[in-house]
Amino acid sequence: MGELLNGFAVALTPSNLLWGLAGTTMGTAVGVLPGIGPALTVELLLPVTYGLDPTAALIMFAGIYYGAMYGGSTTSILLNTPGESATIVTALDGHHMARNGRAGAALATAAIGSFVAGTIATCALSLTAPVMVKLALAFGAADYFALMVLAFVMVTTMLGASPWLGWCSLLLGLTLGFVGIDGLSGQSRFTLGIPYLLDGIDPIIVAIGLFAVGETLWVASRGPGMDDVLPVRGSLMMTAAEWSRSWRPWLRGTAIGFPLGALPAGGAELPTLMSYAIERRLSKHPDEFGHGAIEAVAGPEAANNASAAGTLVPLLTLGLPTSATAAVLLAAFQQFGLQPGPLLFEHETALVWGVIASLYIGNVMLLVLNLPLVGLWVKLLAIPRQWLYAGILVVASLGAFSVHCAAGDLLLMAIIGIVGFAMRAAGAPVAPVMIGLILGPAAEQHLRRALAISQGDWTVFLTRPLSASLIVVSLLLAGWGLARSATRHKIEP
Amino acid sequence: MAITPLTVPYGIGAMLLVALLGAGARAVPERTAFDHAGRHMSAVIAAALLILPVAFMSLGFVIASTALFAVVAGSMRGASPRAGTVAIDLLVGAAFSIALYTLFTGGLGVSLPSPWFL
Numbered sequence: 001m002g003e004l005l006n007g008f009a010v011a012l013t014p015s016n017l018l019w020g021l022a023g024t025t026m027g028t029a030v031g032v033l034p035g036i037g038p039a040l041t042v043e044l045l046l047p048v049t050y051g052l053d054p055t056a057a058l059i060m061f062a063g064i065y066y067g068a069m070y071g072g073s074t075t076s077i078l079l080n081t082p083g084e085s086a087t088i089v090t091a092l093d094g095h096h097m098a099r100n101g102r103a104g105a106a107l108a109t110a111a112i113g114s115f116v117a118g119t120i121a122t123c124a125l126s127l128t129a130p131v132m133v134k135l136a137l138a139f140g141a142a143d144y145f146a147l148m149v150l151a152f153v154m155v156t157t158m159l160g161a162s163p164w165l166g167w168c169s170l171l172l173g174l175t176l177g178f179v180g181i182d183g184l185s186g187q188s189r190f191t192l193g194i195p196y197l198l199d200g201i202d203p204i205i206v207a208i209g210l211f212a213v214g215e216t217l218w219v220a221s222r223g224p225g226m227d228d229v230l231p232v233r234g235s236l237m238m239t240a241a242e243w244s245r246s247w248r249p250w251l252r253g254t255a256i257g258f259p260l261g262a263l264p265a266g267g268a269e270l271p272t273l274m275s276y277a278i279e280r281r282l283s284k285h286p287d288e289f290g291h292g293a294i295e296a297v298a299g300p301e302a303a304n305n306a307s308a309a310g311t312l313v314p315l316l317t318l319g320l321p322t323s324a325t326a327a328v329l330l331a332a333f334q335q336f337g338l339q340p341g342p343l344l345f346e347h348e349t350a351l352v353w354g355v356i357a358s359l360y361i362g363n364v365m366l367l368v369l370n371l372p373l374v375g376l377w378v379k380l381l382a383i384p385r386q387w388l389y390a391g392i393l394v395v396a397s398l399g400a401f402s403v404h405c406a407a408g409d410l411l412l413m414a415i416i417g418i419v420g421f422a423m424r425a426a427g428a429p430v431a432p433v434m435i436g437l438i439l440g441p442a443a444e445q446h447l448r449r450a451l452a453i454s455q456g457d458w459t460v461f462l463t464r465p466l467s468a469s470l471i472v473v474s475l476l477l478a479g480w481g482l483a484r485s486a487t488r489h490k491i492e493p
Numbered sequence: 494m495a496i497t498p499l500t501v502p503y504g505i506g507a508m509l510l511v512a513l514l515g516a517g518a519r520a521v522p523e524r525t526a527f528d529h530a531g532r533h534m535s536a537v538i539a540a541a542l543l544i545l546p547v548a549f550m551s552l553g554f555v556i557a558s559t560a561l562f563a564v565v566a567g568s569m570r571g572a573s574p575r576a577g578t579v580a581i582d583l584l585v586g587a588a589f590s591i592a593l594y595t596l597f598t599g600g601l602g603v604s605l606p607s608p609w610f611l
Contacts (some may be wrong), residue, residue: 051601164516171509178502185498190506213542216565220538223531224571270533386569390562390582391589393538397561398554398593399547401601414542421535426516444501451496 004126008355011361016059019052020358023060024365032074032377033388037087038308039325039434040211041068044392046204046332047399054336055351059358061332065325066118066359069308070366073110073301076376078103086268086307089276089300096292108238109246109294109372110301116247116301117254118363119310124258126356129345132317136342139318141449142460146470148443151320153474154263155432157481163430166481172419173436176201183441184448196408201278203331203402203438205409206416210430211324212396213417216389218424246298249279259309260303263322268307275303309359316340320439327434392425411436530571537568553608555590562586 010016011343026048030041045064049057076087077094092112097106139147179190180200193198238246253275260271279299280289289296314320319341323326333340338348345352370377401412423430454460462468541564548557563582567574597603 035510047597047603048601050603067522162516164512169510171512172504174505175502175509176558178505182498187498189499189502217535221531221532222568223528223534224569386566386582387562387585389569390565390586393542393565394562394586394589394593397542397549397558398597398605399603401549401554402597405604407550410546410549411543414539414545417542418539421539428516440505447501448496484577 003353004357006267006350007355007357008360010055010350011059011353011357016056016358017361019056019060020362021365023063024067024369025063026364027064028071028366028369028377029067029380030064031068031071032380033071033383034075034079034381035056036068036215036392037072037211037325038068039186039207039323039328040215040392041065041071041430042289042325042328042332043204043207043211044399046328047395047402048478049219049332050402054338055354056337057336058333058351058355062358063328063353063362063365065303065329066362066366067369069088069118070111070114070370071303072376073114074107074370074374075108075381077106077297077380082360086272086304089272090297092276092290093288093293093296096290097294097297100292102292103241104296105238105294106297107374108371109242109298111367111374113236113246113250113253113298113302114252114305114370115240115363115367117257117304117306118309118366119360120254121258121261121306122359122363123355125309125312125359126261128313129317129356132313133342133345136318139466140464141446141453142467143470144318145446145450146461146467146474147318147320147444148439148446150470150474150477151322151435152432153478153481155322155435157477162427163481163484165426165476166432169423169428169430170436172438173206173433173438175282176206176433177437177440178444180336184445186272196406199404201412201437202403202409203327203434204335204403205412206437207324207328207331207434208396208400209413209416210423210433211328212392212399213413214420214424214430215395217417217421219385221421221425223282242294245285245294248282249275249295249299250302251298252278252282253304254306256299257306258310261307261322262313263310268304268311268323271303271307275299291337312359316344316356317342319442320346321435323357324431324434325440327431330438346454384452390425397459409462422429426480464471495512523552534568541565550606551608554605555587555594556608558590558593559583559586562589 011020027041030036030044031038042061042064049060072087073090076091077098080091080095094106095111097103104263137463152170156170157163179197181188181198188198255270256275261268272305276296276299279295280286283289283293283295285293311322311326314322315326319330319339321330330340338344397410397413400409403409420430450460461471540562545557545561548560553563563579563586567579567583570578594605
């Protein structure tokens with residue numbers, strides 16, 4: 001509790017408040033743009049934080065992350081263009097509500113639900129993080145390796161059209177992660193004799209290529225055309241009946257979103273779908289689902305925001321990114337020479353708790369920014385599509401160049417962008433690439449450390465109860481995923 | 494069994510090849526059909542991005558970014574380029590690039606390339 005109060009002291013300094021406000025405003029402004037999800041928002045705005053001190057930069061990032069989550073719902077409701085898979089469910093009924101002249105109520109339940117879920121989930125984060133840190137300090141190298149294997153298996157099993165494609169994405173990310181000089185032995189790996197590759201491939205470049213360039217090429221490949229933006233009709237004040245139909249889904253969405261967000265299952269996709277299914281089952285108006293049910297917006301939006309806070313638990317305490325956005329956030333931490341994990345809580349207490357405290361403040365800022373100012377954000381949707389994506393590529397190339405001030409990074413960005421486009425075309429998920437790229441080298445380090453400690457004895461992963469349990473769960477999950485894929489393949493040849 | 498610094502990367506590389514073969518052997522659930530205009534638009538943008546590094550270092554950030562903006566905007570418009578729309582795209586691109594250049598070099602202290610003739 002004392003640490004959280006100290007965190008508030010850090011987050012409430014005028015300069016940090018200003019950075020937090022700048023982050024939430026920019027996050028909302030970019031997140032509201034069609035087709036731009038939180039991962040791309042965070043990645044596009046990363047260069048803006050260069051030159052700031054780490055605390056201010058990460059407070060700004062937290063604001064950008066939450067702002068992008070809020071902004072995404074506006075696009076889903078008014079434009080039916082979800083920026084990421086997690087807001088597809090919001091678009092289903094939210095857009096129908098907007099078409100029925102109830103856009104105001106849809107935006108209000110999404111914003112208030114996000115505020116409620118974000119605040120409760122941040123409280124849960126504040127309570128669970130110290131416990132997780134204590135647990136994490138007892139983790140050995142074998143346990144860390146087994147945990148990362150579980151993260152790999154869950155991400156590949158849960159995301160994408162088939163586990164085969166998920167595995168391809170993950171293995172591509174792992175392979176890219178091994179490019180460069182091995183930190184332990186000094187041996188070069190996968191460098192193809194190119195000096196530029198000796199330093200390895202920066203995750204920021206890969207994120208920019210996959211999300212900004214890949215997405216732009218994907219949108220372009222669909223041909224010209226523009227979706228209609230629906231006007232904000234109806235009062236932003238919800239009626240008593242709408243409040244009554246919303247508050248339970250908000251709480252249920254939070255209860256689903258936070259724990260599932262903390263699992264290495266790829267982020268908010270699963271919690272939002274689960275929330276939608278549960279609300280449909282519990283609703284007194286199941287016939288309205290798919291045609292503009294307010295519960296179908298309230299629950300999944302709450303689940304989406306709660307999972308964002310849930311994602312921060314493994315990210316901050318174990319250094320384990322469980323979604324593409326978390327992977328980009330981890331890369332942002334590393335950009336400032338910080339490695340999230342239990343030691344970060346010991347060595348950078350003020351910074352970590354300052355960031356957590358800024359989430360509470362950011363939620364309040366976002367409620368104020370999103371409800372009364374929604375008309376302003378809607379105006380951003382009027383930016384012509386060709387200027388929007390041209391602007392994204394200019395900012396993306398600026399971001400890629402700013403990392404090392406090297407032209408080679410621009411070429412790498414373009415190549416990875418073309419790969420990202422091909423992956424989208426094949427139905428392969430891109431999130432496992434980021435997770436493999438970032439966690440791969442760490443997993444290899446833990447594997448080698450565990451084997452060094454056990455003097456080459458591979459049974460070390462099965463003799464420790466925690467690592468053995470994690471390995472067994474990973475094997476079961478991988479087997480289930482492949483069996484499910486084989487069954488589906490037989491049914492739908 | 495001891496592992497060398499190359500064991501894991503080569504093992505993962507081999508698994509990637511196997512997974513790619515496995516994925517290729519199966520029917521991809523949602524094979525995407527692109528229309529002609531879309532294929533052309535994405536090809537033009539990809540080509541622009543591949544030559545961007547050379548333009549960036551020789552022409553500088555502002556000119557290269559303005560050109561990139563105009564090429565991407567022009568190709569995403571889908572219609573045949575007209576002098577009027579190209580001029581507007583160039584103007585908007587230049588204003589955007591100059592604003593970014595000023596923010597990053599002046600405000601954030603990031604060094605961006607200038608044109609070779611300056």
